[in-house]
Amino acid sequence: METRNGFAGSVGNTPLIRIPMLCEATGCEILGKAEFLNPGGSVKDRAALWMVREHEKSGALGPGGAVVEGTAGNTGIGLAHVCNERGYPCIIYMPDNQSQEKVDILKTLGADVRVVPTVPYRDEMNYQKQAGRYAAELPNAVWANQFDNTANRLAHYASTGPEIWAQTGGALDAFTCSVGTGGTLAGVSRYLKERNPNIKIVLADPHGSALYNWVKTGEAVMTPGPSITEGIGNSRVTDNLAGTEIDDAVQVNDQDMVEMVYALLRRQGWFFGSSTGINLCAAVRVAKEMGAGHTVVTVLTDTGHKYQSSLFNQEFLAQRNLGSVNQP
Numbered sequence: 549m550e551t552r553n554g555f556a557g558s559v560g561n562t563p564l565i566r567i568p569m570l571c572e573a574t575g576c577e578i579l580g581k582a583e584f585l586n587p588g589g590s591v592k593d594r595a596a597l598w599m600v601r602e603h604e605k606s607g608a609l610g611p612g613g614a615v616v617e618g619t620a621g622n623t624g625i626g627l628a629h630v631c632n633e634r635g636y637p638c639i640i641y642m643p644d645n646q647s648q649e650k651v652d653i654l655k656t657l658g659a660d661v662r663v664v665p666t667v668p669y670r671d672e673m674n675y676q677k678q679a680g681r682y683a684a685e686l687p688n689a690v691w692a693n694q695f696d697n698t699a700n701r702l703a704h705y706a707s708t709g710p711e712i713w714a715q716t717g718g719a720l721d722a723f724t725c726s727v728g729t730g731g732t733l734a735g736v737s738r739y740l741k742e743r744n745p746n747i748k749i750v751l752a753d754p755h756g757s758a759l760y761n762w763v764k765t766g767e768a769v770m771t772p773g774p775s776i777t778e779g780i781g782n783s784r785v786t787d788n789l790a791g792t793e794i795d796d797a798v799q800v801n802d803q804d805m806v807e808m809v810y811a812l813l814r815r816q817g818w819f820f821g822s823s824t825g826i827n828l829c830a831a832v833r834v835a836k837e838m839g840a841g842h843t844v845v846t847v848l849t850d851t852g853h854k855y856q857s858s859l860f861n862q863e864f865l866a867q868r869n870l871g872s873v874n875q876p
């Protein structure tokens with residue numbers, strides 16, 4: 549076993565994990581990139597580290613500086629860890645529709661958390677826009693700007709994509725994952741398409757997002773929601789996502805996602821969050837469409853620990869007609 553240097557040195561190089569239950573169901577190899585094993589607990593550690601490093605490289609961030617971000621949670625968690633290791637204060641704006649667990653973790657990690665009302669992106673009081681304005685006002689501060697800062701997708705082009713390629717020996721037929729900022733899908737797909745343009749790239753979208761329609765029709769028109777998923781779906785095409793070669797999209801509803809997450813918990817021993825559920829449902833759909841004998845890779849983004857009060861709360865599910873799946 550290798551030794552890794554510090555927090556930053558522990559980001560990435562995650563295992564690729566076979567999910568036997570889904571392989572049996574499809575006759576395909578269904579493999580999940582275990583991003584929940586990053587040291588901050590999610591796929592967003594990579595983006596956090598790359599964005600901070602790029603800001604340092606450009607000279608915008610250095611000793612005495614601070615990092616400001618608007619985030620639904622996991623990017624903030626990654627940034628808080630990275631900032632603690634490098635000695636930067638971390639200020640996080642987040643919408644008030646996110647799980648309390650994520651707010652609590654961010655505070656415990658020492659971030660200055662500012663929970664603001666949930667309003668659409670076009671509104672000047674949107675959490676991302678508030679973060680950008682605050683960073684501009686604060687001397688020596690940078691706005692990480694995960695949605696439109698392409699250091700985010702670079703993280704996945706430079707690390708996640710090459711790792712998946714090496715771990716499969718290039719023998720994969722499709723890659724699918726859901727999109728928040730688009731950094732993961734855009735970076736991984738760019739790398740894989742360069743290696744083999746026949747690898748099929750499929751965007752997985754929850755309900756209440758515009759990206760399914762964007763892929764299918766070219767118009768970013770919202771589908772009816774809502775969805776209980778967190779951190780994925782978007783009403784717009786970010787700079788990270790723009791220009792990405794995407795072959796197809798699938799839409800996954802919350803009921804299928806919930807059943808997937810609970811089946812993995814009860815039958816396979818995994819405790820995953822909602823975006824991982826969406827990703828695995830999409831991987832199964834892609835595998836079934838392609839037929840037996842194919843290899844489909846997706847992303848295991850984070851664990852269920854942050855969703856105790858939502859996805860793993862029976863009352864919460866029942867109120868949304870998502871019950872009757874938690875029978876041991």
Ligand code: PMP
Nearest residue numbers: 622728729730731732779823849
């Ligand atoms: N899953 C989870 C749990 C996330 O927090 C995020 C990021 N918001 C994503 C998936 C989507 O990743 P990306 O931003 O790279 O599209």
